[in-house]
Amino acid sequence: MAYTTSYDGSNSGFQVGQNLGHITNQFLQPETSLNQACLRDLRTTDPYHDKDRIQNTNGGLLKDSYCWILDSKEFQQWQDDESNCLLWIRGDPGKGKTMLLCGIIDELTRLFGDTANISYFFCQATDVRINNATAILRGLIYSLVEKQIKWIVSSRNWPDIEERLDTTQTAPISLELNEASVSEAVSKFIQHKVRSLAKVKKYSDETRETIWHHLSSNSQGTFLWVALVCQELDRTPRRHALKKLETFPSGLNALYSRMIDQVRNLEDAEPCKRILAVMSIVYRPVAFDELASLVDLPDNLSDDSEALSEVIGVCGSFLTVREDTIIFVHQSAKEFLLKERQNVVFPGGIEAEHHTVFSRSLQAMSKTLRRDIF
Known part of the structure; x- marks a missing residue:
C-alpha cells in the first residue's frame, strides 16, 4: 500500500x-x-553595475558637482518629513541629473549604511532593456525591501511628467530654479576638468586661464557641454588649443550643430554618417563586431577593426565605445540627429534606413543559418 x-x-x-x-x-x-x-x-540588468558603468562613462563622480543639493531645503524636507515621499529632480538635457543622482545615492549609502535599504534604477532611452516602465518596476522590486521607501525621481521638464508628479506629497527641485547652485557646481566641474587638461597637455598658465574663462562664459550651466568641449581639447595638440577653443559655440545644440558640420567635411564623412544613421534608429546599443553587419561600409573599413575604431572616434564626438559596445555620449545627441539633422543623417528618410538595417540583418543571418532538413 x-x-x-x-x-x-x-x-x-x-x-x-x-x-x-x-x-x-x-x-x-x-x-x-x-x-x-x-x-x-x-533582473534585466544589475542597477549597481549600471551605476558604476554610468559613472565611468562620464569620467567619474566629482563630489563638488553634486554636494550643493544635500544642503537644499527641498532635499532636507524630503529626507526628514515622512509626508514627502517623492523628491523630483527635473532639468534640461545635460544639466547633470544622472550624476546628481549617483552622488545622492553615495551620500545616502554613507549616511545610513546598513540601517536602510537604498534601491535605485537607471533608465536609458537608448537601451531597450531599461527604457520602459516595466523594466523600472522589475529593477526596483529586484532590490526593494518593503519596510520603507522614499523615492527620488529625475526627469526632464516635460508637462506630462509634471502633471503626474506635481502633488502635495512631492518635494520638487528644479535645476533651473536653483541656477546659482547649479552654476557653482558647473564652475567647480570646469576647474576640475581644466586642471586635469592643463596637467596632461602641459598648458601655460595663460592658456589654462583662457580656457577656464571661455568655458565659464559659454557653458550655460550645462555639464555635458563642458565635458564635450574638454574632450575635443584633449584630442587637440597644445599649440592649437586656443584656436580650437574659439570654434566652440555656446549652448548644447549649437555645439552639436558644429560637430555634425565637422563630420560632413571629413574624408570619412560618408562612413561616419552611415554609422550615425544606424546608431540613431537601433533599439539597443550595438556591439563593436556587429556594426560591420549593419552598416554598408567600404571593404577597407569593414575588414579592419582598427580603422573602424578610428572612424567611430571621429564621428563628431557623438559616439563613444565602452566595453566593446558603441553608445551615444548622451541621449540629447541622438535626439539632435533625429530632430534637427534628419536631412544629413537620413537623406533617404528614416523608414528607408530601417529597411536597410533589416535587409542587412537578414543577409548576415543567411551566411550562418541553414534550413533544418527534417
Whole structure:
C-alpha cells in the first residue's frame, strides 16, 4: 500500500511518500530555488553595475558637482518629513541629473549604511532593456525591501511628467530654479576638468586661464557641454588649443550643430554618417563586431577593426565605445540627429534606413543559418 501527500502552502513542492515500508522525503522545488528564479526573472540588468558603468562613462563622480543639493531645503524636507515621499529632480538635457543622482545615492549609502535599504534604477532611452516602465518596476522590486521607501525621481521638464508628479506629497527641485547652485557646481566641474587638461597637455598658465574663462562664459550651466568641449581639447595638440577653443559655440545644440558640420567635411564623412544613421534608429546599443553587419561600409573599413575604431572616434564626438559596445555620449545627441539633422543623417528618410538595417540583418543571418532538413 502506498500514498502520497502534497502541500500547497508555504512549503509548496514538498511531498511525503510511503512505499513498502520505506519513507522518502523529496524536495522537488525548494523555496530558496523559487526565490532565486524569481530574482533572475526580475533582473534585466544589475542597477549597481549600471551605476558604476554610468559613472565611468562620464569620467567619474566629482563630489563638488553634486554636494550643493544635500544642503537644499527641498532635499532636507524630503529626507526628514515622512509626508514627502517623492523628491523630483527635473532639468534640461545635460544639466547633470544622472550624476546628481549617483552622488545622492553615495551620500545616502554613507549616511545610513546598513540601517536602510537604498534601491535605485537607471533608465536609458537608448537601451531597450531599461527604457520602459516595466523594466523600472522589475529593477526596483529586484532590490526593494518593503519596510520603507522614499523615492527620488529625475526627469526632464516635460508637462506630462509634471502633471503626474506635481502633488502635495512631492518635494520638487528644479535645476533651473536653483541656477546659482547649479552654476557653482558647473564652475567647480570646469576647474576640475581644466586642471586635469592643463596637467596632461602641459598648458601655460595663460592658456589654462583662457580656457577656464571661455568655458565659464559659454557653458550655460550645462555639464555635458563642458565635458564635450574638454574632450575635443584633449584630442587637440597644445599649440592649437586656443584656436580650437574659439570654434566652440555656446549652448548644447549649437555645439552639436558644429560637430555634425565637422563630420560632413571629413574624408570619412560618408562612413561616419552611415554609422550615425544606424546608431540613431537601433533599439539597443550595438556591439563593436556587429556594426560591420549593419552598416554598408567600404571593404577597407569593414575588414579592419582598427580603422573602424578610428572612424567611430571621429564621428563628431557623438559616439563613444565602452566595453566593446558603441553608445551615444548622451541621449540629447541622438535626439539632435533625429530632430534637427534628419536631412544629413537620413537623406533617404528614416523608414528607408530601417529597411536597410533589416535587409542587412537578414543577409548576415543567411551566411550562418541553414534550413533544418527534417
